[in-house]
Amino acid sequence: MERIGVIGGGLMGSGIAEVTARAGIDTVVVEVSQEAAQVAEDKIRSSLERALSRGKIDEAELAAVLGRITVATDLEALADRDLVVEAASEREDVKLDLFRRVGAILEKDDAILTSNTSSIPIVKLGAVAGRADRVMGVHFFNPAPVMQLVELIPSLTTSPETLARMQAFVTDKLGKQPIEATDRAGFVVNSLLVPYLLSAIRMYEAGYASAADIDKGMVLGCGHPMGPLALSDLIGLDTIRAIGISMYEEFKEPLYSPPPLLDRMVDAGLMGKKSGHGFYAY
Numbered sequence: 001m002e003r004i005g006v007i008g009g010g011l012m013g014s015g016i017a018e019v020t021a022r023a024g025i026d027t028v029v030v031e032v033s034q035e036a037a038q039v040a041e042d043k044i045r046s047s048l049e050r051a052l053s054r055g056k057i058d059e060a061e062l063a064a065v066l067g068r069i070t071v072a073t074d075l076e077a078l079a080d081r082d083l084v085v086e087a088a089s090e091r092e093d094v095k096l097d098l099f100r101r102v103g104a105i106l107e108k109d110d111a112i113l114t115s116n117t118s119s120i121p122i123v124k125l126g127a128v129a130g131r132a133d134r135v136m137g138v139h140f141f142n143p144a145p146v147m148q149l150v151e152l153i154p155s156l157t158t159s160p161e162t163l164a165r166m167q168a169f170v171t172d173k174l175g176k177q178p179i180e181a182t183d184r185a186g187f188v189v190n191s192l193l194v195p196y197l198l199s200a201i202r203m204y205e206a207g208y209a210s211a212a213d214i215d216k217g218m219v220l221g222c223g224h225p226m227g228p229l230a231l232s233d234l235i236g237l238d239t240i241r242a243i244g245i246s247m248y249e250e251f252k253e254p255l256y257s258p259p260p261l262l263d264r265m266v267d268a269g270l271m272g273k274k275s276g277h278g279f280y281a282y
């Protein structure tokens with residue numbers, strides 16, 4: 001795994017690219033437009049500057065990491081990659097289109113195509129990619145440079161060799177801690193986390209308490225690093241809504257169904273921290 005591609009340079013894609021470039025790997029990030037590519041590059045730079053200001057890296061390392069990252073707007077830039085991590089928006093139509101196209105672009109027979117999806121069935125992505133045995137889920141957590149966990153999700157069609165290669169890569173090359181999950185919407189962590197976040201939104205919607213008090217309750221009462229509404233803002237309200245819909249479609253469990261307030265906030269463009277406004281203003 002010497003050459004890596006990341007599709008999407010949003011919250012997760014930019015963080016994943018930072019992780020791979022800091023691990024010494026040549027990394028190409030593909031975005032939808034020149035403007036989005038510039039935003040992705042700026043995000044990576046400012047995250048590295050934060051690491052510099054905290055004394056985690058020095059100036060030379062910052063320059064070296066940036067030198068390993070190329071941002072592009074054409075999927076063809078992924079042709080020579082050994083591994084691609086798709087981290088585009090949580091929309092099944094977008095991901096199916098990307099897997100169909102990138103599956104045909106990859107030149108190396110043993111190249112692996114993975115998705116950072118939170119909830120979309122991996123088997124469907126493998127089915128359109130023309131290399132179903134070399135497709136699997138590799139789910140990083142937000143913020144990717146900080147969170148140690150990576151969920152590995154082989155589908156019914158992923159080969160044991162692909163899973164073994166990704167286990168070795170995540171552990172030995174990235175220094176992260178993998179857990180394995182089956183290809184069910186939400187995998188392990190979101191199956192537990194998303195109903196909790198949606199319950200907090202319902203609680204706020206029903207007027208039980210203020211957003212600040214709901215969050216304070218879980219931070220001071222349960223020792224969580226942040227409360228559920230601040231965490232929802234960090235993840236992105238559009239992403240949480242999309243995950244809830246996928247999980248509801250799969251299990252028909254009412255706790256997974258996004259509450260009306262979440263729908264209205266997303267329709268209003270209140271996506272959380274990334275848009276500057278969610279349950280809090282940023």
Ligand code: CAA
Pocket residue numbers: 047050051054056117118140141142143145146147190193225226231235
């Ligand atoms: N990028 C890079 N580094 C970051 C960062 C970012 N976006 N945010 C924080 N950091 C680093 C800081 O530089 C700092 O590093 P050092 O201590 O080594 O100097 C460290 O993280 C702590 O940051 P802060 O002191 O600024 O702030 P904090 O202590 O409040 O921590 C937090 C911030 C790490 C985000 C913490 O609040 C936290 O862990 N929150 C919970 C995050 C969480 O639950 N993530 C999972 C979301 S669910 C998901 O990802 C799956 C999905 O599919 C939706």
Ligand code: NAD
Pocket residue numbers: 007008009010011012013030031032036086087088089090091094098116117118119139140141142234235236239274
């Ligand atoms: P985001 O909205 O911050 O970024 C998505 C990016 O994808 C945008 O910059 C967009 O321009 C780009 N994009 C959309 N279509 C594209 C295409 N066809 N080609 C290239 N780029 C494209 O979203 P995010 O939070 O980074 O989420 C990305 C993926 O990671 C989703 O599948 C999400 O479920 C998953 N995920 C999110 C989190 C989180 O906390 N936000 C955590 C783990 C996993």
